[in-house]
Amino acid sequence: MTSNSFSSLPISSAFVANLDSLGYKKMTAIQAQGLPHVLQGKDLIAKAKTGSGKTATFGIGLLQKINPRFFGVQALVLCPTRELADQVGKELRKLARSTPNIKLVLLCGGKPFAAQKGSLEHGAHIAVGTPGRIQDHLTRGTLILTGVNTLVLDEADRMLDMGFLDVITEIIAETPKARQTLLFSATYPDLITKMCRTILQEPVTVSVEAEHHDTVIEQTFYQVKNQQRKNALLGLFEHYQPETALVFCHTKIQCDEVARYLQEHQIEALAIHGDLEQRERDQVLVRFTNHSCPVLVATDLAARGLDIKSLQAVINFELPHDPEIYVHRIGRTGRAGETGIALSLFTEQEHLRVKAIETFQNKPSRCDTGESLQPNPGFTLQAPMVTIQLDSGRKNKIRPGDLLGALTGDAGLSGSQIGKIDIFDISSYVAVERSALSQVLKYFTNGKVKGRSVRARKII
Numbered sequence: 001m002t003s004n005s006f007s008s009l010p011i012s013s014a015f016v017a018n019l020d021s022l023g024y025k026k027m028t029a030i031q032a033q034g035l036p037h038v039l040q041g042k043d044l045i046a047k048a049k050t051g052s053g054k055t056a057t058f059g060i061g062l063l064q065k066i067n068p069r070f071f072g073v074q075a076l077v078l079c080p081t082r083e084l085a086d087q088v089g090k091e092l093r094k095l096a097r098s099t100p101n102i103k104l105v106l107l108c109g110g111k112p113f114a115a116q117k118g119s120l121e122h123g124a125h126i127a128v129g130t131p132g133r134i135q136d137h138l139t140r141g142t143l144i145l146t147g148v149n150t151l152v153l154d155e156a157d158r159m160l161d162m163g164f165l166d167v168i169t170e171i172i173a174e175t176p177k178a179r180q181t182l183l184f185s186a187t188y189p190d191l192i193t194k195m196c197r198t199i200l201q202e203p204v205t206v207s208v209e210a211e212h213h214d215t216v217i218e219q220t221f222y223q224v225k226n227q228q229r230k231n232a233l234l235g236l237f238e239h240y241q242p243e244t245a246l247v248f249c250h251t252k253i254q255c256d257e258v259a260r261y262l263q264e265h266q267i268e269a270l271a272i273h274g275d276l277e278q279r280e281r282d283q284v285l286v287r288f289t290n291h292s293c294p295v296l297v298a299t300d301l302a303a304r305g306l307d308i309k310s311l312q313a314v315i316n317f318e319l320p321h322d323p324e325i326y327v328h329r330i331g332r333t334g335r336a337g338e339t340g341i342a343l344s345l346f347t348e349q350e351h352l353r354v355k356a357i358e359t360f361q362n363k364p365s366r367c368d369t370g371e372s373l374q375p376n377p378g379f380t381l382q383a384p385m386v387t388i389q390l391d392s393g394r395k396n397k398i399r400p401g402d403l404l405g406a407l408t409g410d411a412g413l414s415g416s417q418i419g420k421i422d423i424f425d426i427s428s429y430v431a432v433e434r435s436a437l438s439q440v441l442k443y444f445t446n447g448k449v450k451g452r453s454v455r456a457r458k459i460i
């Protein structure tokens with residue numbers, strides 16, 4: 001029997017109170033299944049994806065073992081992308097609030113090496129990062145892993161897809177053998193199974209695969225001719241009229257083409273893929289998550305690890321060969337009790353992919369043709385918000401409250417006209433209602449934040 005109350009776990013009441021203050025009243029399925037083992041110090045293989053509460057599953061575990069008086073890395077979390085590492089870092093910091101003096105360092109590419117080196121020299125207890133940059137630190141002798149007692153591999157399948165196997169193996173070789181290893185993966189290709197055999201000891205396996213797909217995700221497959229694919233995509237938007245959607249493509253070029261096509265047809269869309277520079281990726285994600293871009297067109301790799309809430313539709317511009325990837329893609333809609341729609345385009349030649357999905361899900365796939373879609377030629381999809389970029393950020397000691405204060409005070413906006421605020425090192429992004437755009441830009445031609453002039457521009 002597993003109880004789903006955090007107080008049933010061998011953790012302090014202060015820790016439980018902190019979880020409560022974060023709104024974590026009950027354990028999620030992966031936490032209820034995994035945490036008792038994790039807290040006993042066992043190795044764990046967890047089949048779980050983003051959104052399941054997996055970060056807290058390893059986070060609560062690793063935090064119990066940190067000795068704040070020992071100034072060395074005791075927990076190492078490997079993530080495939082910088083975005084995921086950022087999210088994991090944020091979540092761990094929240095979880096660590098009840099444990100004083102715990103320092104966490106993010107070790108990701110695209111960020112200055114020297115600052116990370118400095119944080120390590122000051123003594124970080126937890127390191128979260130991407131394999132490439134972690135390996136750089138090891139090579140240059142700026143990171144020591146001999147004190148690691150918890151090793152976490154987050155989205156292990158994706159790290160292997162990205163070709164990190166050798167790097168990961170080298171990193172693990174630098175950690176003590178007597179450690180606890182926790183491996184999280186959404187899928188289980190052979191390579192993962194093999195890797196598990198070598199890096200985990202007598203692991204417990206838990207799985208919370210596809211809990212809710214049947215009930216809340218409506219899946220429909222539309223057969224189209226290859227040359228009609230883009231037109232059919234438009235048809236899906238006109239027919240279903242989702243307010244937010246994630247469109248999956250196979251290649252980077254396809255992502256760019258599809259995003260451009262949608263834009264030409266009055267559907268605001270942005271592409272995200274591995275060819276974008278870090279700054280461009282940041283901007284795309286900021287705009288999508290702050291509701292100033294309703295549609296994201298992505299490759300599987302780029303979409304991995306994005307913590308996107310309340311997505312109404314997932315659209316497969318092309319179906320993946322692997323049915324497990326399909327299930328993973330569509331799992332991004334219909335979260336947390338909401339209903340989502342999963343729409344897929346396929347050609348006659350790709351019919352076998354639909355069949356494979358049918359077999360994998362063990363239920364018939366609902367198929368239709370593009371002709372059944374109700375055309376709505378005047379349809380447009382525009383985000384309710386726009387994003388303003390400011391040329392000041394964390395390094396200028398700007399905090400969200402400062403921007404909120406300037407906009408609701410001197411600039412005269414009401415709080416409800418302002419959306420998400422994202423602060424980066426040397427820039428910040430504020431989402432504002434479209435109708436307030438000119439007022440905000442006008443304010444920043446002379447207006448100040450914390451006594452300093454700040455330049456602002458709308459991101460297009």
Ligand code: AMP
Nearest residue numbers: 024026027028050051052053054055056
């Ligand atoms: P993750 O799968 O780790 O990305 O977590 C998904 C989201 O669920 C995050 O925003 C967490 O803050 C949140 N979360 C994790 N555990 C719980 C819980 N027990 N109750 C409520 N929310 C949770």
